[in-house]
Amino acid sequence: MARGDSGPKVDRRKFLTGVAVAGAAGTVAPQVADATPAASAAAARLPSALPPTARTIAAETGTPDVPPYAGHGRPGSDFMVDVIKTLDIKYLPCNPASSFRGIHESLIDYGGNKMPELLTCTHEESAVGMAHGYFKVAGKPLMSLVHGTVGLQHASMAIYNAFCDRAAVIVMGGTDLDAAYRPPGVPTVHSAQDINGMVRDYTKWDDTPVSAQHFALSFVRAYKIATTPPYAPVMLALDAGIQQEPVNSHGQKLYIPKYVKGTPPQGEMGAVREAARLLVNAERPVIVADRAINTTPGIKLLVELAELLQAPVVRQRGRLNFPTTHYLSRGAPAIRQADVILGLELTDYWATVNGFVDNNEHGVGINESHIKPGTKLISLGTNDLMTKSNYQEFQRFQPVDVQMAGDVEATLPSLIEAVKSALTSDRKAAIERKIDANKKAWQKARENTRQLAAIAWDASPISTARLTMEIYAQIKDLDWSMAVESGNTSNWSRRLLPMDKHYHWTGSSGGYGVGWGLPAAIGAALANRDEGRFTVNIQGDGDFMYAPGVLWTAARHKIPLLTVMHNNRGYHQEVMHVQRMANFRNRVAYLGNDMAPLGTSIQNPDIEYHKMAESMGWWAKGPIKDPAQLAPAIKEAVAVVKSGQPALLNVWTQPR
Amino acid sequence: MKRHIVRIALTAVVAGALSSFGYGPAFAAGDAAKGKLQFVKHGCWQCHGFRGQGSVATSGGKVLAPDPLPWEAFSAFVRGTNRAMPPFSEKILPDSDLQDIHAYLESVPKTADYKSIPLLSQ
Numbered sequence A: 001m002a003r004g005d006s007g008p009k010v011d012r013r014k015f016l017t018g019v020a021v022a023g024a025a026g027t028v029a030p031q032v033a034d035a036t037p038a039a040s041a042a043a044a045r046l047p048s049a050l051p052p053t054a055r056t057i058a059a060e061t062g063t064p065d066v067p068p069y070a071g072h073g074r075p076g077s078d079f080m081v082d083v084i085k086t087l088d089i090k091y092l093p094c095n096p097a098s099s100f101r102g103i104h105e106s107l108i109d110y111g112g113n114k115m116p117e118l119l120t121c122t123h124e125e126s127a128v129g130m131a132h133g134y135f136k137v138a139g140k141p142l143m144s145l146v147h148g149t150v151g152l153q154h155a156s157m158a159i160y161n162a163f164c165d166r167a168a169v170i171v172m173g174g175t176d177l178d179a180a181y182r183p184p185g186v187p188t189v190h191s192a193q194d195i196n197g198m199v200r201d202y203t204k205w206d207d208t209p210v211s212a213q214h215f216a217l218s219f220v221r222a223y224k225i226a227t228t229p230p231y232a233p234v235m236l237a238l239d240a241g242i243q244q245e246p247v248n249s250h251g252q253k254l255y256i257p258k259y260v261k262g263t264p265p266q267g268e269m270g271a272v273r274e275a276a277r278l279l280v281n282a283e284r285p286v287i288v289a290d291r292a293i294n295t296t297p298g299i300k301l302l303v304e305l306a307e308l309l310q311a312p313v314v315r316q317r318g319r320l321n322f323p324t325t326h327y328l329s330r331g332a333p334a335i336r337q338a339d340v341i342l343g344l345e346l347t348d349y350w351a352t353v354n355g356f357v358d359n360n361e362h363g364v365g366i367n368e369s370h371i372k373p374g375t376k377l378i379s380l381g382t383n384d385l386m387t388k389s390n391y392q393e394f395q396r397f398q399p400v401d402v403q404m405a406g407d408v409e410a411t412l413p414s415l416i417e418a419v420k421s422a423l424t425s426d427r428k429a430a431i432e433r434k435i436d437a438n439k440k441a442w443q444k445a446r447e448n449t450r451q452l453a454a455i456a457w458d459a460s461p462i463s464t465a466r467l468t469m470e471i472y473a474q475i476k477d478l479d480w481s482m483a484v485e486s487g488n489t490s491n492w493s494r495r496l497l498p499m500d501k502h503y504h505w506t507g508s509s510g511g512y513g514v515g516w517g518l519p520a521a522i523g524a525a526l527a528n529r530d531e532g533r534f535t536v537n538i539q540g541d542g543d544f545m546y547a548p549g550v551l552w553t554a555a556r557h558k559i560p561l562l563t564v565m566h567n568n569r570g571y572h573q574e575v576m577h578v579q580r581m582a583n584f585r586n587r588v589a590y591l592g593n594d595m596a597p598l599g600t601s602i603q604n605p606d607i608e609y610h611k612m613a614e615s616m617g618w619w620a621k622g623p624i625k626d627p628a629q630l631a632p633a634i635k636e637a638v639a640v641v642k643s644g645q646p647a648l649l650n651v652w653t654q655p656r
Numbered sequence B: 001m002k003r004h005i006v007r008i009a010l011t012a013v014v015a016g017a018l019s020s021f022g023y024g025p026a027f028a029a030g031d032a033a034k035g036k037l038q039f040v041k042h043g044c045w046q047c048h049g050f051r052g053q054g055s056v057a058t059s060g061g062k063v064l065a066p067d068p069l070p071w072e073a074f075s076a077f078v079r080g081t082n083r084a085m086p087p088f089s090e091k092i093l094p095d096s097d098l099q100d101i102h103a104y105l106e107s108v109p110k111t112a113d114y115k116s117i118p119l120l121s122q
Helices: A012-024 A030-034 A037-045 A054-061 A076-085 A098-110 A124-138 A150-165 A212-226 A240-244 A269-280 A296-309 A332-337 A349-353 A408-422 A425-432 A435-454 A464-475 A492-496 A517-529 A550-556 A572-584 A609-615 A627-642 B002-028 B032-041 B044-048 B071-080 B095-107
Strands: A091-094 A117-120 A143-147 A170-175 A205-207 A234-239 A285-289 A313-315 A340-344 A354-357 A366-369 A376-381 A402-405 A480-485 A534-540 A562-566 A619-624 A647-651
Touching (some): A076 A098, A076 A212, A091 A124, A098 A117, A098 A143, A098 A170, A124 A150, A124 A480, A124 A550, A150 A170, A170 A212, A170 A240, A212 A234, A212 A240, A234 A240, A269 A340, A269 A402, A269 A408, A285 A296, A285 A332, A296 A408, A313 A332, A349 A354, A376 A408, A464 A534, A464 A562, A464 A627, A480 A517, A517 A534, A534 A627, A572 B044, A609 A619, A609 A647, A619 A627, A627 A647, B071 B095
Parallel strands (some): A091 A117, A170 A234, A285 A340, A340 A376, A480 A534, A534 A562, A562 A647, A619 A647
Antiparallel strands (some): A354 A366
8 A cells, every 4th residue: 555665675596585484384383283182082082073183273263374474575466376385276368458467467467377377368358257257167267356446347248147057266457556656647536445345335345455465464354265165256356556566574584374265064963863854754755956066076966865865966157066867856846846845055946845926017026835735845955044134035034944155065964874774664665666767767767848849840940959969960979068058049958968067057147147158168168178178169149249358368369169159139038028008008019110019129230140250260150040950060060179279150049 | 926927817718708699700810921020129129039939038939929819818818928028008008009910920830850951850
C-alpha cells in the first residue's frame, strides 16, 4: 500500500537462495510434535474417531519454523510468484490488465511462465469458465487474474456458476488502493475500496492483502479453503502497490506458509448408522445423486453402496455420479416408487421429491408431491457447511429425516461399512432376490430408450439422438471425454453412451449462467490434453455467442477439442417461455420473420459458426443439415483434433 | 391432477360422441402438407420437435408422432390442457389449422426398429 519505502536492496543470488530454502524447509517442527505425550496416548487408544494429533495441531496452529525470506528489496510481485509456485497451479487463464501488470510481468519473466503458465483470454468470463471446466476434470484449481472493477464484473457470472457448481477457482483482482498515489484517470476509475464485495455473496472466502507477507498468508489460506469440500471459488484483491513496490517485511521474518491439504468433512457416525438402518430395512430404497462424485474411484464407491442395497440410482445433472451402463441406473420416475430416498449433494432436494407445473399466466403454478406419504428422506452433502443468504442457489427448503453434513465421497466408505453391519442375513437374502428383476428392468428401459432415439433418425434438422450417436461412433475407441454439453440435447449422451468415468461427462454449469459451455469445454479439454484424452463438447448456439473469443485461446494454446454445434438457431428455453405466456394470455405469439417468438430466435441472418471458428485458427466445417453428411465430417474433425488442433462442426439440429 | 384427467377424458368422450353422430370426419379431414407448415407457425415444434418426436426435456418424453392420438383426444387435449403444455384456444389456433396439424402428424412415417439402425443396435 504505502509507496516510496523501498528499503534496502538485496542481491538476486541471496534472494533466490532464500526462496529455495523456504520452499524446502516449509514445515512446522514435526520432531517436537511427535514427542508429545498426547500423540502417544492417542495412538495407544485407537478410538474410532481420532482426535487431532499433536503434529496436526502444530501444523494447523503453530508458527512455521522457516528461515526468513531474503526477498527484501525485490518487487513484491516476484515474492507473490514464489508463493504461487509452492502450490499445484498449472495454468493461469486471464485477460491482461494494468491493475495487475506487476504480477503479470513477474509471472512471465521472473517465474518463467511455468506453474502457472499464462493463457491469454479475450474475456474474463472465459478465463474463469475455463478454470471451472478444468477443475471438473482435473480436480485441481486454476487461478485467474482479473482487472479490479470492470474485469471482475465480466468474470462475475462465471464465478457464480463455479460457486453454484461447487468448483474450486482462485480469482485475484487487481486494484489500486492508495488514493493519494495511484495514477489518475482510468486506474482510479478501475479501483474500488472493496472489489471483493461484488462477489462476496458467491465466493467461499476473500481477503485484501496489504503487505507481501499478508499476501503469502492469504494466498495459501485461499488455496486451502477453495480445495477443501465444499469446493468453491475464493477471491483475493491484489493491490497495485504491493505488487510493484519492493518487498518490505518491516523487520520481521518473511516466509511462505506450508500448505497442508485439508481433510474433507465426514458425516457424523450416529447419523450415518441411522441412515444405514433406514436403507437396509427399506423395501424400495432409491439413491439420487447430483454434484456428489468428483472422481472415478468415487463412482465405484457409489456402485458398491447401490449394489449392497439393490437401490436404483437416479443421476441428476451436477456430475456423472454413477455409470450409465450399470443395471441400477434409473430415470427420475424411480423416485415416485421409493420408501426411503438417499439424496447425495442435491442442489435442490425440494424439486427432487416435488414438482412444479408452470401452468398459468400468473406464474404461481401447481406444487405437487412426487413421493408417497411416509417416505423417509436422508440427505448427505455439504450444503449446510456453506450458507450464504442473498443469492437463492440454496433452493426451496425441504425437511428431511436424517441430515448429514459431510462430503459424499469422504462419507461413503463409512456408510458402506454401516450398511454391511446393519444387514442381517434375512435382509441380505431379501435384497439379493431383487437382482434379476433389477437387471431385467434396466434392459427393458435400455431398449425403450434406443427405440425412442430411433424416432426422427433421418430428420433434417438433425435429431439430437442421431447427433450423439454419430459422434460416439467416431470416438468410442479413444479415451474420450464428453466434457460439457450446453444447450439441451434431451440428455441423450447420458441415456445412450456407456459412461463410467468421472470425465466421461462432467455435468452442468451449476448456476445455469449462459455462456459457460464453450470456455468450460476448453478448460476441460486442457485438463484432458495433459492426460492424453480426447475431448468433445456439444455446444449450444446461444451459449457460444456470449464470448466466442475463447476459440482463439484454444487455438493459440493448442488445446485440442472437438466442438459440435447444437445449432437450433434460438434461445430455446426462452422460445418456449414467450410462447407459453402468449398462450396463457390467449394471444398469437408474434414471430416477425422468424420461426419463434420475436426476440428469441438466432436467425435472419443465420450465424456461420464454422467461419467464426476458422477465423480464429480452428479447423471447421458446416453448416451440416443432412444426417448422412455427419459421419464423414466428424471422422475428418476427429483426425484434426487427434493431431492437436481444435475443430468445429456447425450442425443444424432439432430444438432439443 | 385427477380432476384434470377426468375433464380431458370427458371432452374426448363428447368429441367421440359427436364423431359417431356424423360430425367426426369433418373435424379430422386435414391437409398434411399445410399441417407441416402450421406445426411450425403455431410453435408446436418448439417442445415436440419438427417431427413430433418429443423430448424428455420439453414434452415430458411424450411422442406425438408417429401414431398420434386419435383426433378427438388430440383436439380435446390441445384445447383443454392444464398441465405443463399451455392450452391453445380456437382464437389462436383455429380448428382448420389444428386439423391440418393432426393430418401432418398422422403422415409421419413409422419409426424403424432400432435394431435395424447400426448405431443404435451396438
